[in-house]
Amino acid sequence: MTEILDKGPLIPRNREMHPDPYFPDYKTSVARSPKQALLSMESGHSEETGPTFGHGLIGALDNNLILNWSKDGTPAIGERILVHGRVLDENGRAVPHTLVEIWQANAGGRYRHKKDSYLAPLDPNFGGCGRTLTDAEGRYQFLTIRPGAYPWPNRGNDWRPMHIHLSVYGHSFGQRLITQLYFEGDPLIDRCPIAACIRNRSQLDSLVAPLDMNNSRPLDFLAYKFDIVLRGRRQTMFENRLEGM
């Protein structure tokens, strides 16, 4: 039996399971979506390799947004929550030691960004970004404040549902993914044109984190569970093509 030296190419992305790049209700997408078809080809080293990050990168409070911007230990204001889950690939395998980064608005829906001029105030003890590495089983967790909904200048009266932005690398540059976590029961999800860019309902549902009482801590925080699935690789005994990338 031949030893498998090549972990195989990335499974092609099923773009029907992703949002439409051109979605006129989300107005900014109109001028920012390519008109030409994407050029597809089997992945090669450029897509199958990717950056690795050591534990030395991560500071002690990097995954604790309640405290990581506080100068004197005063916790951020808002609903204290734990966000946790696993990073898996399409084959159901855990993705260990991969970087997960998040960013979000504060409890009032205001971002700590010079371009955000929403009238809700900043929280002096809340910065709104965090990062962590998954463990050997692909698990990650963040302690944070549940972000508020906020208005945005799209249609006449559009409001984003409460959400946390997530960025994940996986083990290769071709797995790179940015997405958004929504919260179970938020009535704004079904009114949001950014969420509606995803046509497949079960795919949109996969961005909604359920309340997870088992992982909440009494008298301290509630928990929400959010698993992330990245592209997998086709593992084959017959990787004998001589052509390709």
Place this chain on the structure above:
Amino acid sequence: MVQKLETLVETPSQTAGPYVHIGLMPTYAGNPGYYHEEVGSSPIAEGAKGEVIEITGQVFDGTGWAMRDALIESWQPDAAGIFPGQSGADPAVSGLCRFAADAESGLFTLRTVKPGAVKARGGRLQAPHISLWIVARGINIGLQTRIYFDDEDNSIDPLLARIEQRPRVETLIAKKTAPGRYHFDIRLQGEGETVFLDI
């Protein structure tokens, strides 16, 4: 009935939104000191082997406006064409860079080493290139593309060879403007639209 396919579906992408920089480039977003070390601030460290180059450009939307809020990541091998993590890789090349269009001018600059040619599956060579991934408000799923160089032999490259409309090949090729300097614009839509990839 048939056996059940035990596969998962990839999590759907969502736009990075207008405030992507607070999460991925805190200093650029006006929040310096968030982390003791930011991810991807340079793809090379002191002593990286090869020619140090600077690539500048802009990202244009479909109206011809240079976007001010795009965030780009680049990924590349070292000067010998070996990726970080592969055996023999230059330890001074981390390969990843995060950079942003300037909030005033929309200009970006990527300072790195020129990558070497990469061997493909089966041993065929690809012309030297840098992979790019572009996210911003209005982009629902990150756009993948590549930078090639006009002073390299790009005729060997299997991906470029696949572009049927030959004038579109030019959209992936950085133009040398001076020694060690290149220009590369990205057009999301319309005339001169950059070739984007699904790989």
